[in-house]
Amino acid sequence: MRRVNRNEKARVSLTLNGRKLSAEAEPRMLLSDFLRQALGATGTHVGCEHGICGACTVLIDGIAVRSCLTLAVQVEGREVTTVESLAAADGTLNPLQQAFRNNHALQCGFCTPGILMSFTDYLTRNPHATTAEIRDVLSGHLCRCTGYAGIVAAVDEVVGGG
């Protein structure tokens, strides 16, 4: 049994984008804040903090989830993957990111990290997603620049449908 009292900090060890790391967190610290503040991985954005906007979506053991609806202490021993993992070390964009660039699928870019991570999971499960399926997955994200058409076109391009 693992127990962390409210005013204690627990050391949380995880694999972040292939690197083993650890840092301290209080029980109430959200994974979104832990990534940005304790681990310095600021690619994950924080919007609404109640699971609606999708900006903070990351992968835990390959599954897309809201990092604002996950506690830092819950990822002990898990593998967390964020938007920082997508491009190559020399900055070359991966095919999903390149398709976003090709299709003007971002304006301000605030929502983009979460959307990229959602489709990183979804396209692994369903590499030939239809436009309707892409729109359904995208419904879990808010883009306040309302660039949805470009985002759908980008993912369509990746699956070879566009």
Place this chain on the structure above:
Amino acid sequence: MKPRPFDYVRPDTVEEAVALLAEYGDDARVLAGGQSLIAMLNLRLIEAAVLIDISRLAELDALRDEGDTIEIGAAVTQNKLMAWPGLGQKLPLLAAALPFVGHFQTRNKGTVCGSIAHADPSSELPLALAVLGGEVVLRSQRGERALAAGEFQKDMLTTARAPDELIVAVRFPVMAGSGAAFREVARRHGDFAIVAVAAVVEEGGAVRLGVGGMAGRPMVRRIEGDVAAAVGEWAEQLEGYEDLHATPELRRDLFRNLAPLAIAEARKCAA
């Protein structure tokens, strides 16, 4: 916002989880998927002295086909159930309802039992459980009991779970061969429904109709004969409620329009 401070405990067994609930009772909240709980903690709508995290308990992450019923453990996510190959054949109402539950990203973590435990009056899984006549399995140090859906959900966000009880599973009766349909109206896809309806065709052609969003909990009635008349009569009897999204009148109107569509669709599936 951020939650108020709480203690975090991750038991290694169901026995430990139940012992913690016996110790803390109402001061504890059970954390499974956290898709409603952590949102409410972040918004400070609720607070907890202790969170008991059951999400890693392997014994609760099981989906069991018992023949007449499908038993879904408390750590099974909504997407895990949605991906279960037997779903369309054995639980067609759930196959129709699950795509309306939140979004892909929240179904990845949100659990079937968690949604039923949360007991929102318009949410999809409690409605499906009520229409199918399923039950909720509760365990405490005093023993285990199973409550029928109608006995479990009492009112808005209120259930018959005692403070020392853990929901370990829900059981859905298998409905082979009969038609089922699910419809809802929400402001945006993936939001909580304003009104949701579920219809299941019984042997002999009568329909079990359930509605969410018209009372503090899902309501179920057997509909025979003239559908429009039966639905219209029931709509007047249901009190509805007013919130940010709709007045009782709008809810009644939506229900009168949605229910015949769901019934026709269920009958078409059954034929």
